[in-house]
Amino acid sequence: MTDSPALWIVTCGAGPAPYVGRLITEAKDRGWRPYLIATPSAVPFLDLDELASLTGAPVRHSHRPPDNQRSGPRPKADALIVAPATYNTINKWANGIADTYALDILAEAIGNDIPIVVLPFVNASLASRAPFRRSVDQLRAEGVHIMLGPGEWQPHPPGTGSERLSQFPWSRALAHVEEATWPHVKS
Numbered sequence: 001m002t003d004s005p006a007l008w009i010v011t012c013g014a015g016p017a018p019y020v021g022r023l024i025t026e027a028k029d030r031g032w033r034p035y036l037i038a039t040p041s042a043v044p045f046l047d048l049d050e051l052a053s054l055t056g057a058p059v060r061h062s063h064r065p066p067d068n069q070r071s072g073p074r075p076k077a078d079a080l081i082v083a084p085a086t087y088n089t090i091n092k093w094a095n096g097i098a099d100t101y102a103l104d105i106l107a108e109a110i111g112n113d114i115p116i117v118v119l120p121f122v123n124a125s126l127a128s129r130a131p132f133r134r135s136v137d138q139l140r141a142e143g144v145h146i147m148l149g150p151g152e153w154q155p156h157p158p159g160t161g162s163e164r165l166s167q168f169p170w171s172r173a174l175a176h177v178e179e180a181t182w183p184h185v186k187s
């Protein structure tokens with residue numbers, strides 16, 4: 001790889017979303033070119049102008065009209081992080097649903113053989129649901145690294161999410177993609 005590797009970040013509509021700039025800044029500092037894709041529900045959480053100026057590219061959150069040319073020179077992803085990942089997106093993605101631009105990107109990414117790291121922000125009640133547990137298992141079986149469980153990120157009790165925002169492990173998600181991208185390099 002001669003250019004800096006491209007890191008696509010998909011952000012969903014959950015509490016840590018307004019702070020995704022921290023991940024973008026750290027990724028840039030570590031030599032990645034980050035590009036941000038938001039689900040439609042994430043958009044109200046984000047300052048799109050600020051994030052576009054941080055990445056140097058528009059934040060994509062919808063499909064282009066069918067008669068439009070491809071917009072912008074976004075390079076192919078070398079790795080992808082989904083953070084924060086919602087209950088909704090994890091369930092839809094695992095079940096092959098692609099009804100948003102972000103889910104289309106995620107559906108294809110699994111077939112592209114790149115490192116994918118998912119950092120969920122889901123409370124313990126939602127995380128205990130059988131559909132969610134099945135979705136996590138299905139995505140893991142397809143090679144997706146989901147940061148959930150002992151030694152990773154633990155779901156929070158309902159109603160306490162705001163107390164966990166400052167601990168959200170953005171850096172650890174980046175370390176995981178780096179370990180998968182350059183397995184011979186210690187992070």
Ligand SMILES: Cc1cc2nc3c(=O)[nH]c(=O)nc-3n(C[C@H](O)[C@H](O)[C@H](O)COP(=O)(O)O)c2cc1C
Pocket residue numbers: 011012013014015039040041042085086087088089090100121122123161
């Ligand atoms: C203020 C606010 C906070 C939310 N926090 C979470 C959350 O932490 N985790 C989650 O899974 N959903 C959360 N939701 C609900 C999701 O936004 C909702 O399920 C939405 O449909 C997710 O869409 P997406 O997966 O396309 O982003 C929150 C919604 C709002 C308005």
